[in-house]
Amino acid sequence: MSQFAIPSGWEVVIGLEIHAQLATRSKIFSGASTAFGAEPNAQACAVDLGLPGVLPVLNEGAVRMASLFGLAIDAEISRVSSFDRKNYFYPDLPKGYQTTQLARPIVVGGSVTVTTGEGKQAREDTIRVTRAHLEEDAGKSLHEDFHGMTGIDLNRAGTPLIEIVSEPDMRNPEQAVAYARKVHAIVQYLGICDGNMQEGSFRVDANVSVRPEGDETLGTRTEVKNVNSFRFLQRAIEFEIERQIDLLETGGEVVQATRLYDPDRDETRLMRTKEEADDYRYFPCPDLLPVVVDDETIESWRAELPELPDAKAERYQSEYGLSAYDAGVLTSSRATAEYFEAVVAREGADAKLAANWVMGEVAALLNRLECEIGACPVPADKLADLLERIADGTLSNKLGREVFEALAEQGGSVDEIIEARGLKQISDTGAIEAMVDEVIAANPGQVEAYRGGKDKLFGFFVGQVMKAAKGKANPQAVNDVLKRRLDGD
Amino acid sequence: MSLTNDQLQTVAHLARIAVEPEWTEALRSDLNGILEQAGRLDDPRLNDLEPMAHPLDQVQRLRPDTVTETDKRETLMAGAPAQEQGLFLVPKVIE
Numbered sequence: 001m002s003q004f005a006i007p008s009g010w011e012v013v014i015g016l017e018i019h020a021q022l023a024t025r026s027k028i029f030s031g032a033s034t035a036f037g038a039e040p041n042a043q044a045c046a047v048d049l050g051l052p053g054v055l056p057v058l059n060e061g062a063v064r065m066a067s068l069f070g071l072a073i074d075a076e077i078s079r080v081s082s083f084d085r086k087n088y089f090y091p092d093l094p095k096g097y098q099t100t101q102l103a104r105p106i107v108v109g110g111s112v113t114v115t116t117g118e119g120k121q122a123r124e125d126t127i128r129v130t131r132a133h134l135e136e137d138a139g140k141s142l143h144e145d146f147h148g149m150t151g152i153d154l155n156r157a158g159t160p161l162i163e164i165v166s167e168p169d170m171r172n173p174e175q176a177v178a179y180a181r182k183v184h185a186i187v188q189y190l191g192i193c194d195g196n197m198q199e200g201s202f203r204v205d206a207n208v209s210v211r212p213e214g215d216e217t218l219g220t221r222t223e224v225k226n227v228n229s230f231r232f233l234q235r236a237i238e239f240e241i242e243r244q245i246d247l248l249e250t251g252g253e254v255v256q257a258t259r260l261y262d263p264d265r266d267e268t269r270l271m272r273t274k275e276e277a278d279d280y281r282y283f284p285c286p287d288l289l290p291v292v293v294d295d296e297t298i299e300s301w302r303a304e305l306p307e308l309p310d311a312k313a314e315r316y317q318s319e320y321g322l323s324a325y326d327a328g329v330l331t332s333s334r335a336t337a338e339y340f341e342a343v344v345a346r347e348g349a350d351a352k353l354a355a356n357w358v359m360g361e362v363a364a365l366l367n368r369l370e371c372e373i374g375a376c377p378v379p380a381d382k383l384a385d386l387l388e389r390i391a392d393g394t395l396s397n398k399l400g401r402e403v404f405e406a407l408a409e410q411g412g413s414v415d416e417i418i419e420a421r422g423l424k425q426i427s428d429t430g431a432i433e434a435m436v437d438e439v440i441a442a443n444p445g446q447v448e449a450y451r452g453g454k455d456k457l458f459g460f461f462v463g464q465v466m467k468a469a470k471g472k473a474n475p476q477a478v479n480d481v482l483k484r485r486l487d488g489d
Numbered sequence: 490m491s492l493t494n495d496q497l498q499t500v501a502h503l504a505r506i507a508v509e510p511e512w513t514e515a516l517r518s519d520l521n522g523i524l525e526q527a528g529r530l531d532d533p534r535l536n537d538l539e540p541m542a543h544p545l546d547q548v549q550r551l552r553p554d555t556v557t558e559t560d561k562r563e564t565l566m567a568g569a570p571a572q573e574q575g576l577f578l579v580p581k582v583i584e
Binding site: 087 | 499505548574576578580581
């Protein structure tokens with residue numbers, strides 16, 4: 001956790017624009033493939049290259065996916081939407097304009113609920129979504145040295161995007177990150193975006209401004225681009241807040257501008273100011289007719305909606321008795337929820353134990369390996385095996401962790417590891433009694449002191465028995481036997 | 490409205506068109522004529538009309554989400570002035 005705090009006397013206003021690549025098989029206006037990682041320009045057809053005489057034909061899948069997002073956030077799906085041209089010149093935009101929706105976007109309104117803080121500090125806020133519109137992605141410019149020239153790969157050109165624009169409803173970086181994470185979770189739950197931030201499938205731009213607390217008018221904002229992780233989003237916004245407040249407190253002023261976040265230096269840098277901002281000369285695209293969606297189609301899409309994160313989190317609380325915080329963490333990504341559900345699907349599974357392990361050991365392991373839960377070296381069924389051995393008393397939690405590490409490092413089955421390493425917990429009362437008796441016999445002084453009123457010595461006896469058992473004795477059984485022997489006689 | 494010389498230069502710059510000084514007057518007059526024509530849409534009698542996104546009274550046809558294009562890179566790149574490793578090469582665009 002960072003040490004950032006908004007200086008008192010200031011209010012921060014944040015709005016986000018999120019570009020999510022839609023997981024269609026083909027492009028928004030052509031039948032070229034959208035698969036990632038192909039040979040450069042192998043998936044750029046005549047339409048994507050903007051060759052003369054070609055006409056775009058809109059992909060039904062893109063309209064459906066954008067609408068699913070709208071339905072998921074309780075937005076209005078426009079019965080009639082239309083496309084416009086945003087004109088600018090850049091080599092990776094071969095047509096000289098981006099086909100997008102300005103005047104009549106497909107999704108209008110809607111909102112997303114975000115939770116920040118935990119325990120008593122937890123709070124829930126509703127972040128309003130202004131709109132979400134369909135548009136095409138540009139190609140990629142490669143600025144490595146090609147004899148002083150720039151290389152252009154147009155495979156990405158024409159990949160469908162939805163741009164999700166929020167209202168300026170966020171008041172601190174945590175809220176902005178929570179909102180971005182929630183949108184990220186929703187598009188993945190819906191299966192309309194793979195959410196891969198490194199590959200650019202999910203990109204976030206942040207509009208940030210500050211104003212003296214109590215002011216009604218918004219301060220001058222800057223837009224931070226090029227943020228490709230949630231951690232960087234948090235840092236970029238924090239940096240921008242500090243920079244703007246510093247400027248204003250020292251008599252300077254904020255210049256409306258687009259800035260780039262540089263993760264290596266952990267700072268934002270000026271990209272272009274408002275005066276240099278492009279004038280895009282939008283106008284309705286004459287190549288595309290208005291898009292009409294009827295009620296029946298919208299209802300059929302609504303019927304497709306899966307259980308979304310908020311509903312899932314509520315069910316985890318009512319069905320499994322989990323806390324709101326735990327339920328929120330476990331449903332924060334579709335992959336985590338799927339993993340957790342696979343673990344608790346086991347007959348007789350203890351959901352709370354499973355929740356603790358997924359959020360504890362599994363999360364720590366993934367963190368250490370820097371890998372996603374989908375690629376976790378301990379798959380859900382192995383964790384379910386392990387938790388079964390803890391529930392039936394074969395393993396203590398501590399021994400369970402040892403088995404977990406072994407599973408992560410070398411694989412194999414839970415029972416094989418327990419057998420091979422002799423990790424079986426000693427729950428046999430006779431064996432524990434024998435060890436307890438030995439410890440009592442070997443420490444007459446401590447026994448006398450304990451019985452004389454030094455209760456704290458109980459822990460000493462537990463430690464001695466555990467030492468004798470090499471940590472494998474069932475802790476509850478050790479407690480019970482010790483209590484009987486020390487207090488009972 | 491009437492277009493100033495500065496506005497003409499701005500529009501020309503945005504469109505990446507080099508306007509020779511001797512064209513300026515003729516262009517300005519042409520563009521002013523076009524703007525005047527477009528200005529007729531401000532007629533109050535049109536206020537109650539729903540703006541049209543397209544002059545054709547038709548609806549966009551959608552295509553199913555299937556891949557129908559195969560790799561035609563070789564043909565499509567044949568006319569490119571410069572290429573390397575499957576990339577189009579263009580004058581350097583980064584500052």
